[in-house]
Amino acid sequence: MATYQSDGLTALGDPTRRVIFERLADRPRAVGELASELPVSRPAVSQHLKVLKDAGLVVDQPVGTRRIYQVDPDGLAALRGYLDHFWDQALAGFKAAVERQTKETE
Amino acid sequence: MSMHATDTATRHSIVVEAPIERAFSTFTEGFGSFKPREHNLLEVDIAETVFDTRVGGNIYDRGVDGSECRWARVLEFDPPHRVVFSWDISPRWQIETDLDRTSEVEVRFVAEAPHRTRVELEHRYLDRHGEGWEAVREGVGGEQGWPLYLDRFAREVDG
Numbered sequence: 001m002a003t004y005q006s007d008g009l010t011a012l013g014d015p016t017r018r019v020i021f022e023r024l025a026d027r028p029r030a031v032g033e034l035a036s037e038l039p040v041s042r043p044a045v046s047q048h049l050k051v052l053k054d055a056g057l058v059v060d061q062p063v064g065t066r067r068i069y070q071v072d073p074d075g076l077a078a079l080r081g082y083l084d085h086f087w088d089q090a091l092a093g094f095k096a097a098v099e100r101q102t103k104e105t106e
Numbered sequence: 107m108s109m110h111a112t113d114t115a116t117r118h119s120i121v122v123e124a125p126i127e128r129a130f131s132t133f134t135e136g137f138g139s140f141k142p143r144e145h146n147l148l149e150v151d152i153a154e155t156v157f158d159t160r161v162g163g164n165i166y167d168r169g170v171d172g173s174e175c176r177w178a179r180v181l182e183f184d185p186p187h188r189v190v191f192s193w194d195i196s197p198r199w200q201i202e203t204d205l206d207r208t209s210e211v212e213v214r215f216v217a218e219a220p221h222r223t224r225v226e227l228e229h230r231y232l233d234r235h236g237e238g239w240e241a242v243r244e245g246v247g248g249e250q251g252w253p254l255y256l257d258r259f260a261r262e263v264d265g
Contacts, residue, residue, distance in 0.1 A: 083116050083229050086145065091120045091227065093140030098132040102124040102221070 011055035012085050017048045024058055028070035057081050115230035122223055129223040130186035130215050134159055147175045189213050207234050
């Protein structure tokens with residue numbers, strides 16, 4: 001379980017992968033489509049998608065000659081991965097805020 | 107893969123150098139001071155995030171144009187030990203109006219020393235959001251996607 005969790009978190013730790021993941025959460029997209037929307041080369045997009053796929057966050061299926069990627073619809077991995085990241089950031093911000101206050105009042 | 111089916115929560119904890127009362131009040135009243143502002147379902151920038159400190163209240167974002175987004179309901183409020191609120195945001199990053207399809211966040215505060223508090227957070231019942239994934243599977247287009255500019259956010263945090 002821990003490994004599974006950290007996989008998703010690690011996969012979303014990269015800013016470009018997070019953007020790709022968010023685009024896919026919006027709607028399914030093909031590799032070329034993602035590459036045209038982002039300042040990233042097509043091979044780089046493919047590489048990021050492979051990491052997201054290995055982490056269980058996205059799935060792909062062939063449609064004609066293209067391969068369409070989408071957020072994994074069968075599991076909670078994507079939602080969990082996203083929330084893991086959200087709460088990590090929020091708690092880090094919380095710690096900074098509460099300790100700053102404590103310092104100011106001392 | 108049964109672990110996927112049963113693991114419907116995500117848990118986090120952090121230790122802060124502050125008394126429990128301050129940790130609790132900062133987490134609740136001060137929620138807007140640390141919530142990543144880019145997490146925004148409004149169409150405009152967030153002016154403030156309000157955490158109603160009572161059961162039955164909401165956590166909501168107020169936009170610079172006065173619009174509001176109530177994305178959580180305060181379910182339990184027990185200062186300075188515990189707070190529970192709902193997560194009324196669907197996997198498609200829209201406000202979920204069907205309350206059976208919302209998850210729940212419990213935050214517990216434990217005093218480890220007079221000036222040190224452990225905060226344990228559990229976001230659970232994620233499976234209740236399940237229906238949302240079917241919409242994703244069907245490829246329903248969403249114009250109201252959550253505009254999450256997390257890359258920008260991460261850059262700011264990482265300095």
